[in-house]
Amino acid sequence: MKRRQFLGLLGAAGITATLGTTAQAAGGKSFDGYPDAKGVLFDATRCIGCRKCEAGCNKVNKLPAPPKPFEDLAVLEKERRTDEKTYTVVNKYQGKSGPLFRKIQCNHCMEPACASVCFVRAFTKNPDGSVTYDADVCVGCRYCMVACPFNVPAYEYDDPLTPRVMKCTMCHDQIQKGEINAPGCVISCPKEALTYGKRDDLIEIARERMKKNPGRYVKHIYGEKEMGGTNWLYMAGTDGFSALGMREDLGTKSVPEISAGPLSVVPMVAALWPALLGGVWAMNKRKEKVAEEEQKAAVKAAKAATKAEGEAKLAKAMESAERDKVQAVEREVKRALEEAEAARKEAEAAKTETADKDGEGA
Amino acid sequence: MTTENKSLMTPVNIITGIILAIGLVITVLRFTKGLGTVTNLDQNNPWGVWIGFDLLCGVALAAGGYTTSSACYLFGMKKYHSAVRPAILTAFLGYALVVFALHFDVGRPYRLVYPIFLQPGTTSLLYEVGLCVFLYVTVLAIEFSPAALEWLGMKKLRNTVHKLTLALTIFGVVLSTLHQSSLGALYIAVPSKLHPLWYSPYLAVLFFVSSIPAGLSMVIFEGTLAHKPWHHMMDKTHLDEHEGVILGFARGASIALAAYFCVKLVAVAYDNNWHYLATGWGAWWLVEVLGFVALPSLLYAIGSREKNIKLIKWTAALTVVGIILNRFNVSMVAFNWQLPADQRYFPSLMEIMLSIFVVTVGVTVYRFIVSRMPIFFEHPEYKDAH
Numbered sequence: 001m002k003r004r005q006f007l008g009l010l011g012a013a014g015i016t017a018t019l020g021t022t023a024q025a026a027g028g029k030s031f032d033g034y035p036d037a038k039g040v041l042f043d044a045t046r047c048i049g050c051r052k053c054e055a056g057c058n059k060v061n062k063l064p065a066p067p068k069p070f071e072d073l074a075v076l077e078k079e080r081r082t083d084e085k086t087y088t089v090v091n092k093y094q095g096k097s098g099p100l101f102r103k104i105q106c107n108h109c110m111e112p113a114c115a116s117v118c119f120v121r122a123f124t125k126n127p128d129g130s131v132t133y134d135a136d137v138c139v140g141c142r143y144c145m146v147a148c149p150f151n152v153p154a155y156e157y158d159d160p161l162t163p164r165v166m167k168c169t170m171c172h173d174q175i176q177k178g179e180i181n182a183p184g185c186v187i188s189c190p191k192e193a194l195t196y197g198k199r200d201d202l203i204e205i206a207r208e209r210m211k212k213n214p215g216r217y218v219k220h221i222y223g224e225k226e227m228g229g230t231n232w233l234y235m236a237g238t239d240g241f242s243a244l245g246m247r248e249d250l251g252t253k254s255v256p257e258i259s260a261g262p263l264s265v266v267p268m269v270a271a272l273w274p275a276l277l278g279g280v281w282a283m284n285k286r287k288e289k290v291a292e293e294e295q296k297a298a299v300k301a302a303k304a305a306t307k308a309e310g311e312a313k314l315a316k317a318m319e320s321a322e323r324d325k326v327q328a329v330e331r332e333v334k335r336a337l338e339e340a341e342a343a344r345k346e347a348e349a350a351k352t353e354t355a356d357k358d359g360e361g362a
Numbered sequence: 363m364t365t366e367n368k369s370l371m372t373p374v375n376i377i378t379g380i381i382l383a384i385g386l387v388i389t390v391l392r393f394t395k396g397l398g399t400v401t402n403l404d405q406n407n408p409w410g411v412w413i414g415f416d417l418l419c420g421v422a423l424a425a426g427g428y429t430t431s432s433a434c435y436l437f438g439m440k441k442y443h444s445a446v447r448p449a450i451l452t453a454f455l456g457y458a459l460v461v462f463a464l465h466f467d468v469g470r471p472y473r474l475v476y477p478i479f480l481q482p483g484t485t486s487l488l489y490e491v492g493l494c495v496f497l498y499v500t501v502l503a504i505e506f507s508p509a510a511l512e513w514l515g516m517k518k519l520r521n522t523v524h525k526l527t528l529a530l531t532i533f534g535v536v537l538s539t540l541h542q543s544s545l546g547a548l549y550i551a552v553p554s555k556l557h558p559l560w561y562s563p564y565l566a567v568l569f570f571v572s573s574i575p576a577g578l579s580m581v582i583f584e585g586t587l588a589h590k591p592w593h594h595m596m597d598k599t600h601l602d603e604h605e606g607v608i609l610g611f612a613r614g615a616s617i618a619l620a621a622y623f624c625v626k627l628v629a630v631a632y633d634n635n636w637h638y639l640a641t642g643w644g645a646w647w648l649v650e651v652l653g654f655v656a657l658p659s660l661l662y663a664i665g666s667r668e669k670n671i672k673l674i675k676w677t678a679a680l681t682v683v684g685i686i687l688n689r690f691n692v693s694m695v696a697f698n699w700q701l702p703a704d705q706r707y708f709p710s711l712m713e714i715m716l717s718i719f720v721v722t723v724g725v726t727v728y729r730f731i732v733s734r735m736p737i738f739f740e741h742p743e744y745k746d747a748h
Contacts, residue, residue: 113551117483117487119489119492120482121481122483138470139470141467141468142409142468143486146409146551157398157403159469160394160396161469162469162470247554259485259551262550262565263485269536273532273535
């Protein structure tokens with residue numbers, strides 16, 4: 001009884017621990033993002049690679065000054081990525097007719113990979129569309145960086161004890177506090193290459209631009225569906241998105257959607273394994289028991305057979321002994337009778353002899 | 363019953379001492395200068411050899427614990443009983459070292475309990491790994507404790523713990539199934555970064571199934587290594603059963619590898635990735651799958667059929683190398699395969715040295731324990747008490 005209770009408890013604990021809220025993630029519900037979520041539309045055909053957005057971001061987020069000033073456009077010759085001191089960078093690519101530019105920063109996924117893989121829930125998808133990070137709980141495992149399909153989160157590798165993951169917040173805090181009404185990069189763009197607004201509206205705007213400027217854009221809004229959709233959206237010229245160094249093979253499934261299947265199996269293992277393994281154990285135990293009993297029975301039968309045989313032999317021996325005895329008695333009696341008869345005959349003979357002797361004598 | 367009668371300045375001890383000293387220097391550097399100084403990790407390559415080897419290989423190669431104990435206690439193969447204690451000890455040390463090594467890799471090791479006690483991120487497969495490893499280390503510690511308690515002469519407690527064997531074994535298999543597979547499932551989140559020949563929705567199954575031959579092979583491999591130095595510690599039962607264990611485990615590993623080979627093929631077939639086999643990556647995949655999965659499966663079969671112990675021992679080593687190769691491929695070689703060569707990761711010397719340091723710590727603790735506690739022999743007071 002005690003063992004059974006313990007096993008039950010273990011099973012229950014396992015299920016509670018592993019099930020948690022995963023059932024929701026694996027459920028059939030679809031999440032189309034927060035209705036009023038905001039985002040930014042980047043129009044590559046308007047970007048001139050001036051790096052003003054980088055400077056604006058740096059200032060608003062109080063990031064350390066870069067080794068080379070933002071006015072130095074020679075930096076663009078080498079492809080860069082975001083790092084722990086830089087939330088956004090502009091890269092230059094070679095198009096069919098002149099240079100192309102693309103700004104990189106966190107895309108603020110509608111169902112963020114970083115948030116779904118974080119084992120301490122350090123990332124939050126906010127109703128305003130931004131994805132923010134809480135350094136107060138972060139363990140520094142860097143799974144968010146592994147999982148991010150856009151290679152955005154960066155890590156303070158040179159901080160030995162309190163490293164943080166650094167990335168664009170869509171200026172969530174500053175906008176919440178009312179310090180600014182749009183992200184730092186958007187405010188600083190002199191060419192209106194960046195537009196801040198409700199994501200739904202941005203998609204409308206992008207479609208409108210395509211309609212009004214036939215032949216100027218490739219007919220795709222990058223981020224509308226990529227990785228389940230992002231709040232940062234991109235428009236590109238006719239060179240397309242791959243010319244801007246953007247991957248077009250990411251698919252439309254978000255990371256939570258991709259990993260929902262494997263996660264759904266987890267509670268099943270906890271649910272079924274104890275029964276399965278316990279069953280195997282019980283079967284083996286029973287097999288052993290049956291074998292033991294069969295052995296016992298066989299021994300018993302063998303013993304019984306031996307005993308019966310012995311008894312039969314004994315009986316036979318007794319019988320023959322009895323027979324011998326009777327025969328011996330009979331033999332003795334017979335011999336005694338014979339002896340007696342012989343004695344009688346002898347006596348008779350002796351009598352006759354005496355009578356004969358008497359007759360001769362008269 | 364100790365081997366410490368001789369001088370401590372044996373070649374093995376000297377090498378151990380040097381490695382431990384180097385490890386301590388790297389430890390100081392890691393916690394004063396940061397990961398940037400010690401490792402070659404960067405913003406695109408956040409996980410290196412400390413995850414690829416210390417975590418992934420460490421856990422896979424410690425699978426001998428649950429495979430051996432379930433064979434003996436659940437599947438009724440009592441003839442492997444003498445192999446259980448060494449296997450549980452190695453598993454316990456393996457997992458303890460995994461946790462130890464993680465303290466170097468994560469940025470804030472003092473927060474490693476946060477996901478379990480403060481703010482669990484239940485949608486994360488890493489949370490599952492963390493929880494299961496945490497629980498399993500505890501289970502292994504309890505499973506191992508009878509050996510320590512017998513050594514310490516704490517009879518009553520030992521007998522109480524011993525009664526938990528069945529429950530602990532089942533719980534251990536549940537936890538092992540979960541985290542062995544979850545380690546593979548970690549990479550399900552990165553279809554865009556892991557090469558299609560290694561990426562699969564079946565990554566969880568692949569990691570779990572491959573952990574079985576990994577565990578069985580490690581038991582054979584270690585048994586071989588331990589046999590000479592600790593021959594005098596082994597009792598008659600252990601020595602008598604030794605060959606049976608090797609033959610039986612070789613059969614098991616052969617079948618498990620064959621199954622793993624099939625899952626490998628299904629994984630490629632599922633996404634119809636056959637055309638990649640014609641590329642350089644395909645050649646590398648074939649090396650792994652033919653040379654380190656199919657070949658050892660065949661060699662194990664031949665070895666157990668012909669009772670060729672020597673062949674089996676070499677095959678065990680081949681299998682262990684193959685599992686390490688697979689975990690390296692998933693976590694490092696085929697990860698970020700699309701990045702240009704100059705942005706790819708290769709471990710720094712200090713990273714490699716620290717991994718060697720971690721293994722050395724494990725071997726040293728192992729040597730300490732088997733020289734003292736009843737691992738290779740049954741304690742005279744507890745003979746037939748199982």
